[in-house]
Amino acid sequence: MDMKKLAPWNWLKEEQDSHTSGLSPSAEPRQHASAVARMYDRLDQMFDDLFHSSTNGISGKHGNPADIEAETLLLKPNIDIAATEHAYTITVEAPGVEEKDIQLELLGSTLIISGEKRRCHPEEERPHFYRIERSFGTFRRILSVPSDAELDGIEANFANGLLEVRLPRVFEEKKKGKRIDIATAA
Numbered sequence: 001m002d003m004k005k006l007a008p009w010n011w012l013k014e015e016q017d018s019h020t021s022g023l024s025p026s027a028e029p030r031q032h033a034s035a036v037a038r039m040y041d042r043l044d045q046m047f048d049d050l051f052h053s054s055t056n057g058i059s060g061k062h063g064n065p066a067d068i069e070a071e072t073l074l075l076k077p078n079i080d081i082a083a084t085e086h087a088y089t090i091t092v093e094a095p096g097v098e099e100k101d102i103q104l105e106l107l108g109s110t111l112i113i114s115g116e117k118r119r120c121h122p123e124e125e126r127p128h129f130y131r132i133e134r135s136f137g138t139f140r141r142i143l144s145v146p147s148d149a150e151l152d153g154i155e156a157n158f159a160n161g162l163l164e165v166r167l168p169r170v171f172e173e174k175k176k177g178k179r180i181d182i183a184t185a186a
Contacts, residue, residue, distance in 0.1 A: 011081055014110050015142040075117060075139035088149055088167040092141065095161035096134070102163060104156055109147070111154075113163070114140040148172075 080091040092113055094102065102115035116138045121127065145151065145167065153168040 011143050011146075014144045075135055075137050077139050077141065079141055081143075083169075085169070087169055088146070090143065090165040090167070092163040092165070093161065094139075094158075094163055097161065099158045102158060104154075104165065106145075106151060106154065109145045109149075109151070111143045111145050111165070112140065113143070113165070114138065 078093045080089075082089045082091075090111075090113075094115065094117070097115055097117045101118065102113070105112040105114070117136050119126070119136050148169050149167040150170050151167075155166045157164050157166075
């Protein structure tokens with residue numbers, strides 16, 4: 001078994017397990033082959049929205065659009081974490097977010113990706129909505145960076161609603177073993 005592949009298994013250990021919604025319709029999409037399994041996932045999401053809303057127990061996504069005005073969401077954008085021999089790449093989906101509204105912060109070995117998806121209409125010009133399915137608000141992802149990542153070499157690019165963070169990997173030279181002779185006691 002290649003232990004190097006197991007090293008970054010705990011990227012999300014610092015992230016709190018909170019009831020947040022994603023920038024996409026499903027907070028944590030699962031890839032199922034079965035339509036029935038997808039239906040159960042959607043029902044789970046609807047119950048989460050119903051019982052974990054902020055105001056009157058009915059989420060603005062499925063209830064009265066006016067309720068969304070009072071609702072403040074902490075969004076949880078979807079991420080992909082990939083590794084090659086030379087680097088880790090974190091891709092964050094952030095459609096509708098502008099580059100100026102995204103912040104990256106490194107605290108020790110914890111990478112914090114945060115930002116805000118703003119509404120497109122100013123308060124005084126906002127039309128009357130009959131239905132709102134898009135999400136707005138602040139978001140945050142907290143990632144524990146593996147010990148073999150080069151923290152000084154982190155690079156980030158943002159284009160077309162995707163934030164890509166690249167962390168180069170540090171190569172430890174393989175140490176050659178040394179034979180130790182055992183002396184006999186005289």
